[in-house]
Amino acid sequence: MFEQTLAQPAPAGRIWVNLDGEIVNKGVEISLTGNIIRKNGWNWDLTGNATFLKNSVSGLVGYYETGALRGQGFSGVLGQRMVNGQPLNVWYLAEYAGIDPNTGMSMYRGLDGSISSNNDPSVNKFYAASPNPTTLLGISTNLSYKKFTFGANMNGAMGHYLFNNTAATSLGISNLSTRNIGTSFFNTSVKESTSNSASPSTRYLEKGNYLKLANLTLSYKVGDIGNTLKNFNISLTGQNLFILTKYTGFDPEVNTDGSTNGIPSLGIEYLPYPPAKTILLGINFSL
Amino acid sequence: MKSIYTFYLLFTGAVLFSAASCTKLNEEFRGELEEGTSNVGADGLLITAYSSLLVPYQQDQRWVLQEISTDAAMAPTRGGDWDDNGIYRAIHQHRWNADNGFMNSTYVSLGTTIYNATNVLRFNPSEQQKAEARFLRALAMFDMIDLYGVAPIREGDALDDFRIAPKVLQAGEGIDYIIKELNEIIATLPNGDRTTAYVASKDAARTLLMKVYLNKGTFLNRQAPAFDAADMSQVITLAKAITGTGTYTVSEPGKYFDNFAPDNDVKSTENIFTLYNQNGKRGGSVDRTWNTIAHYNMSPGGWNGWCTLSEYYDKFGATDERRGIYYNYPADTTYNKSKGFHRQNVGFFIGQQYNWKTNDPLMARNPANAPLVFTREVTIRTSGATLETAGIRPMKYAYDYSSSGQKNNDWVVFRYSDVLLMQAEAVLRGGTGSTAGEVLALVNKIRGNRGIGTLGSLNLDNLLDERARELYWEGWRRQDLIRFGKFLQPFQEKPGTSDPKYLVFAIPSQQIAVNPNLKQNAGY
Numbered sequence: 001m002f003e004q005t006l007a008q009p010a011p012a013g014r015i016w017v018n019l020d021g022e023i024v025n026k027g028v029e030i031s032l033t034g035n036i037i038r039k040n041g042w043n044w045d046l047t048g049n050a051t052f053l054k055n056s057v058s059g060l061v062g063y064y065e066t067g068a069l070r071g072q073g074f075s076g077v078l079g080q081r082m083v084n085g086q087p088l089n090v091w092y093l094a095e096y097a098g099i100d101p102n103t104g105m106s107m108y109r110g111l112d113g114s115i116s117s118n119n120d121p122s123v124n125k126f127y128a129a130s131p132n133p134t135t136l137l138g139i140s141t142n143l144s145y146k147k148f149t150f151g152a153n154m155n156g157a158m159g160h161y162l163f164n165n166t167a168a169t170s171l172g173i174s175n176l177s178t179r180n181i182g183t184s185f186f187n188t189s190v191k192e193s194t195s196n197s198a199s200p201s202t203r204y205l206e207k208g209n210y211l212k213l214a215n216l217t218l219s220y221k222v223g224d225i226g227n228t229l230k231n232f233n234i235s236l237t238g239q240n241l242f243i244l245t246k247y248t249g250f251d252p253e254v255n256t257d258g259s260t261n262g263i264p265s266l267g268i269e270y271l272p273y274p275p276a277k278t279i280l281l282g283i284n285f286s287l
Numbered sequence: 288m289k290s291i292y293t294f295y296l297l298f299t300g301a302v303l304f305s306a307a308s309c310t311k312l313n314e315e316f317r318g319e320l321e322e323g324t325s326n327v328g329a330d331g332l333l334i335t336a337y338s339s340l341l342v343p344y345q346q347d348q349r350w351v352l353q354e355i356s357t358d359a360a361m362a363p364t365r366g367g368d369w370d371d372n373g374i375y376r377a378i379h380q381h382r383w384n385a386d387n388g389f390m391n392s393t394y395v396s397l398g399t400t401i402y403n404a405t406n407v408l409r410f411n412p413s414e415q416q417k418a419e420a421r422f423l424r425a426l427a428m429f430d431m432i433d434l435y436g437v438a439p440i441r442e443g444d445a446l447d448d449f450r451i452a453p454k455v456l457q458a459g460e461g462i463d464y465i466i467k468e469l470n471e472i473i474a475t476l477p478n479g480d481r482t483t484a485y486v487a488s489k490d491a492a493r494t495l496l497m498k499v500y501l502n503k504g505t506f507l508n509r510q511a512p513a514f515d516a517a518d519m520s521q522v523i524t525l526a527k528a529i530t531g532t533g534t535y536t537v538s539e540p541g542k543y544f545d546n547f548a549p550d551n552d553v554k555s556t557e558n559i560f561t562l563y564n565q566n567g568k569r570g571g572s573v574d575r576t577w578n579t580i581a582h583y584n585m586s587p588g589g590w591n592g593w594c595t596l597s598e599y600y601d602k603f604g605a606t607d608e609r610r611g612i613y614y615n616y617p618a619d620t621t622y623n624k625s626k627g628f629h630r631q632n633v634g635f636f637i638g639q640q641y642n643w644k645t646n647d648p649l650m651a652r653n654p655a656n657a658p659l660v661f662t663r664e665v666t667i668r669t670s671g672a673t674l675e676t677a678g679i680r681p682m683k684y685a686y687d688y689s690s691s692g693q694k695n696n697d698w699v700v701f702r703y704s705d706v707l708l709m710q711a712e713a714v715l716r717g718g719t720g721s722t723a724g725e726v727l728a729l730v731n732k733i734r735g736n737r738g739i740g741t742l743g744s745l746n747l748d749n750l751l752d753e754r755a756r757e758l759y760w761e762g763w764r765r766q767d768l769i770r771f772g773k774f775l776q777p778f779q780e781k782p783g784t785s786d787p788k789y790l791v792f793a794i795p796s797q798q799i800a801v802n803p804n805l806k807q808n809a810g811y
C-alpha cells in the first residue's frame with residue numbers, strides 16, 4: 001500500500017493505492033548470549049546481536065521524491081528518492097568535488113564527468129549513498145556480585161549516510177558577516193568565497209556510524225532495614241553517557257522529519273534537540 | 288480535614304466512573320450525509336475554482352515560468368540566499384529539467400483549477416455559474432498547453448475515481464476543445480463590467496479566445512509557427528467586439544498605475560479579467576509583488592530578491608510613465624504622501640532608495656553604512672558589496688498600506704491595452720478587418736497616454752517592444768517571445784542560444800509517475 005499523489009486534474013491530495021513494487025531486505029541476523037562467570041557470588045552475562053542488511057527497491061513505475069531539506073536557500077529542495085535498483089530513500093544529490101582554488105566556489109561533478117564550478121548542482125545529480133544502516137549492533141551485559149548489580153546496554157548502527165542540514169544552511173560560509181560559522185568552514189586550506197551558496201550536495205553527507213552507551217545501571221541491594229523498610233535498593237542509572245562516532249552533527253541517531261507527499265524521509269539532521277544525557281539516582285523500598 | 292475531603296472526591300469519582308462504564312452503549316446518529324444531499328453549493332465551489340488561480344498567477348509558479356525564463360525578470364542568487372538548489376538560475380538560463388520544483392507546482396495548481404472548475408458543473412449550477420466555470424477551465428487548459436504542450440482533463444467516472452488516469456489532450460485537440468467551449472459560453476456570460484472584472488464576462492472569454500487564435504500557430508509548431516490569416520482575422524473581429532461594448536478605454540495620462548492599485552476594481556478603465564483580492568473576503572498573496580523585490584530596509588521590509596535586467600529597463604524612455612512615478616493613491620498612509628516627499632513608489636526602483644518616513648537616504652543592512660543604491664549591473668550570482676544592491680526592481684502593484692491583512696489590489700489577467708496590441712499584431716500577421724493605419728493609431732493612443740512619442744509605422748520588432756513596455760511583469764513575456772521567435776536567443780545573463788526543447792517545459796516527473804497517459808516532452 002502506498003499513498004500516491006493524485007494525477008492532475010484533481011484536488012490537491014493523495015490516494016491509497018496498491019503500488020506495484022517491491023522492497024527487498026536481505027541480510028543475516030546473529031545473536032549470541034553467553035554466561036561467562038557464575039561462581040563465588042559472581043555472575044556475568046553478555047549478549048550481543050548483529051544484523052547485516054541490504055535493502056533495495058524494484059518494480060516501481062517512475063520514481064518518487066522525498067527528503068525535504070531546509071534552511072535559507074533550500075526552499076523546496078528534496079534530497080531522496082524511491083527508485084528501482086537503489087536502496088529505499090537513496091540520496092540523490094550533486095556530487096561535491098571540493099572548492100575551486102581560483103574562484104572559491106564549490107565544484108561539482110557534471111553528468112558528462114567533468115569537474116567544475118560551472119556544473120550546476122541542481123541538474124547534475126547522482127545516486128549518492130544510502131541512509132539505511134547496513135549493520136545494526138546491540139550489546140548488553142549484566143554483572144552481579146553479591147548485593148551489587150551492574151548492567152549496561154550499548155547500541156550502534158553502521159554503513160549509513162546522514163545529511164548534516166544544520167551544517168549546510170546554518171553554519172555555512174555565507175553567514176560570515178552576520179553570524180558564526182562552523183569550524184569546518186574556518187581556516188580551510190583552500191579559501192572558500194563568501195558568495196559560495198550551500199547547494200545540497202554530498203559535501204554535507206556524512207557517515208553516520210556510531211556506537212552508543214544507551215544506558216548503564218549500578219545498583220546495590222541493601223535488604224531490610226529494621227522492621228519498617230523492606231527490600232531496600234539503591235541504584236544509579238545513566239542514559240546516553242557517551243557515543244563513539246565521527247559524525248560532526250549533534251547526534252547520529254536523530255532523524256528530522258522531511259517527509260514529502262506522505263513519503264517518509266530518513267537520515268536528515270536539521271537543528272534537532274539532541275537526546276539528553278540523564279543521570280538518575282533511585283531508591284526503592286517497600287513498607 | 289483537607290485530606291479527607293480529597294479522599295471523598297477521589298472515591299466519588301471512582302464510583303461515578305464505574306457506573307458510567309457499566310452503561311450499555313446505544314449508538315445514535317444525529318446527523319447524516321448521503322451522496323447527492325451534500326450542502327456544498329455551486330456558489331462555494333465556483334469561488335474555490337476562481338481562487339485556485341491566485342497562487343499560480345500572483346508572482347509565483349506560472350508567473351515564474353512565464354517571466355523569469357526571459358530577459359524581463361531574474362531571481363539572482365544572493366550569497367546563500369535565493370539559491371534553492373538553483374531552480375531560479377535553471378529557469379532563467381534555460382537549463383531546467385523535469386525535477387525542477389516549478390514544473391510540478393505549476394502543473395498541480397493549474398490541474399487543480401481544471402478539476403475545481405469541472406467540479407462546479409456537477410452541483411446544480413445556474414447557467415451563468417456553469418459558463419463561468421467553463422471559462423476558468425478553458426483558461427487553465429490554455430496555460431497548460433502554453434507551458435507543457437498538453438492539457439490533461441478528467442471526465443465521467445474519472446471525476447469520482449482518482450485511480451483512473453486522466454485523459455491528456457495534445458495541443459491541437461486542446462485548442463479545438465477550448466475554442467468550442469468558449470464559443471458555447473460567450474452568450475451566457477454576463478456583459479463585461481470594469482468594477483466586477485473578477486467575474487468572468489463575455490469580454491474575458493473574447494480576450495482568451497483572441498489569445499488562443501493568436502498563439503495557435505505557435506502552439507502547433509513552436510520552432511516555425513505558421514499564422515493562419517483566418518485566425519488573425521478572428522483576433523481582429525474579437526478585439527472590435529470588445530471595443531464595441533464601449534466598456535473600456537485606455538487609461539488617461541497619469542492613470543496607468545490605476546490598473547494595479549489597491550482600489551483598481553473601482554478605478555481601472557482597462558481591466559477585463561482580474562483575480563479578486565479583498566480584505567475580509569478572499570484573496571491571496573498579491574503582496575508578493577512587493578516582497579519578492581523590496582529590500583529588507585524598505586517600508587515594509589521585503590525579501591531582497593528579484594529584479595529586471597538593464598537592457599530591458601533601457602527599452603523605456605525617461606518620459607515614459609510606465610517606468611515609474613510618484614503615484615498618489617488613497618491606500619498610501621505613509622509620510623511619503625502626507626508630508627509631501629513624493630518619492631517614486633511604483634515602477635522600476637533604481638539608484639538611491641529613500642526612507643518614506645524621514646525622507647533620508649536608506650542604508651543597506653550589511654554593511655549598515657553603505658547607501659542602498661539599486662544598480663543596473665546584476666549577475667546571476669551576486670555576493671559581497673553587491674549582494675543587497677544589485678538589480679533594478681520593478682513593482683506595479685502600489686503597496687496597500689491601509690490594509691494590515693489581505694491586500695486589496697486585484698491581480699490583472701487581461702487588460703484592454705493588451706487587446707489593442709494583439710489586434711495590431713494580428714494585422715501585421717495578415718489578418719483582415721482593420722487597416723494598418725487604424726491599428727497604428729491604437730498603438731499611438733497607448734503611447735501618447737503613457738507619455739512617449741508616436742510611431743510612424745508598425746513592425747513586429749517595435750510592436751514586441753511596445754508589449755514589453757506595456758505589459759512588463761504581467762506574466763506574458765515568454766509567450767510573446769516564443770510567438771515572435773525570440774525566446775531562445777541569448778540575453779544578458781543567459782549566454783548562448785538555447786536548445787529548442789526549451790520552447791516547452793518538461794512534464795513534471797511526479798506526474799508522469801502517476802499518469803500513464805502522459806509522455807515526456809521531446810529532449811527531456
